[in-house]
Amino acid sequence: MSDPVAEIISLLKPNMPFSKLIEAAGSWRVKRSNLNKVYYCMFLEGKGSLEVDGNEPVNLKGGDFVLVPNAVNITMSSTHPVPPKSLVTEPKLREDGVIVLGDSDQKLTDKMLIGYCLFASPDSDFFVSLLPNLVVVRNQSRFKDLSRLILDEVMSNRPAKDVILEHLLQVLLIETFRYSPVTNNKTSVLHGLADKRLAKALRCMHGFPQYAWHIEELAREAGLSRTSFTNKFNSIIGVPPMKYLQGWRMSLAKQYLRTREISIAEIAEKTGYGSSSAFSVAFSREVGFPPAYFSKNC
Numbered sequence: 001m002s003d004p005v006a007e008i009i010s011l012l013k014p015n016m017p018f019s020k021l022i023e024a025a026g027s028w029r030v031k032r033s034n035l036n037k038v039y040y041c042m043f044l045e046g047k048g049s050l051e052v053d054g055n056e057p058v059n060l061k062g063g064d065f066v067l068v069p070n071a072v073n074i075t076m077s078s079t080h081p082v083p084p085k086s087l088v089t090e091p092k093l094r095e096d097g098v099i100v101l102g103d104s105d106q107k108l109t110d111k112m113l114i115g116y117c118l119f120a121s122p123d124s125d126f127f128v129s130l131l132p133n134l135v136v137v138r139n140q141s142r143f144k145d146l147s148r149l150i151l152d153e154v155m156s157n158r159p160a161k162d163v164i165l166e167h168l169l170q171v172l173l174i175e176t177f178r179y180s181p182v183t184n185n186k187t188s189v190l191h192g193l194a195d196k197r198l199a200k201a202l203r204c205m206h207g208f209p210q211y212a213w214h215i216e217e218l219a220r221e222a223g224l225s226r227t228s229f230t231n232k233f234n235s236i237i238g239v240p241p242m243k244y245l246q247g248w249r250m251s252l253a254k255q256y257l258r259t260r261e262i263s264i265a266e267i268a269e270k271t272g273y274g275s276s277s278a279f280s281v282a283f284s285r286e287v288g289f290p291p292a293y294f295s296k297n298c
């Protein structure tokens with residue numbers, strides 16, 4: 001049986017090239033604007049608050065992990081005490097590379113690892129657009145174990161520290177995709193995978209993209225009427241079923257074209273198009289130029 005989570009992660013090719021340890025005490029608030037990266041925060045110790053794009057703040061504590069794939073403005077602040085509304089804290093860089101917030105004369109009780117991750121695939125836009133704008137994972141023992149490993153590695157001075165830390169963060173990101181998220185966004189592919197009926201249809205699309213799926217067949221796999229299936233898919237995932245299927249097929253096609261290991265006719269067959277000409281027309285309409293040009297220039 002197909003594993004859409006594994007396939008989406010494989011397509012996105014995530015890596016986490018940047019991370020910083022932050023320690024804080026007392027009253028503090030930091031803001032980041034005009035972000036164009038996938039932001040994450042692993043709260044290691046203490047408590048804090050996260051506000052994304054003006055939505056209701058989310059309280060965080062040690063062991064919580066937050067992923068923000070699509071955000072413009074992010075604010076993080078203390079919760080004990082709550083900072084004055086006018087406060088914006090100036091981060092201080094310590095000699096050991098740790099960023100300090102708030103009153104450095106107090107015991108630094110809040111610790112978090114923040115940074116950004118990149119999706120190396122140039123075709124990631126479709127799936128990033130279908131991720132929640134905020135994912136919060138709590139109360140998972142595996143995350144707490146990873147948190148302890150990450151904190152231990154951050155505080156150490158062992159050889160290959162940066163390499164180990166990046167791999168641990170990659171595992172953390174993958175684990176995030178495996179759990180049903182708590183989000184402030186109602187539509188996402190992760191919500192779809194958490195729904196038993198829609199998950200069946202998604203596994204069909206991912207497992208057999210070469211099959212000429214019709215909406216009625218996908219609805220039958222989900223155990224729903226055509227109308228109910230279409231409405232449910234739209235409301236939970238955020239795009240119509242056939243548009244999602246086309247996006248998955250085109251993502252696969254782009255991967256095949258870049259590797260140049262199989263012919264356009266074989267790609268057409270593997271992605272569910274009846275002929276090379278039908279595939280070329282669909283690809284050109286979606287991407288803007290023919291498959292042969294894409295293979296040579298992209």
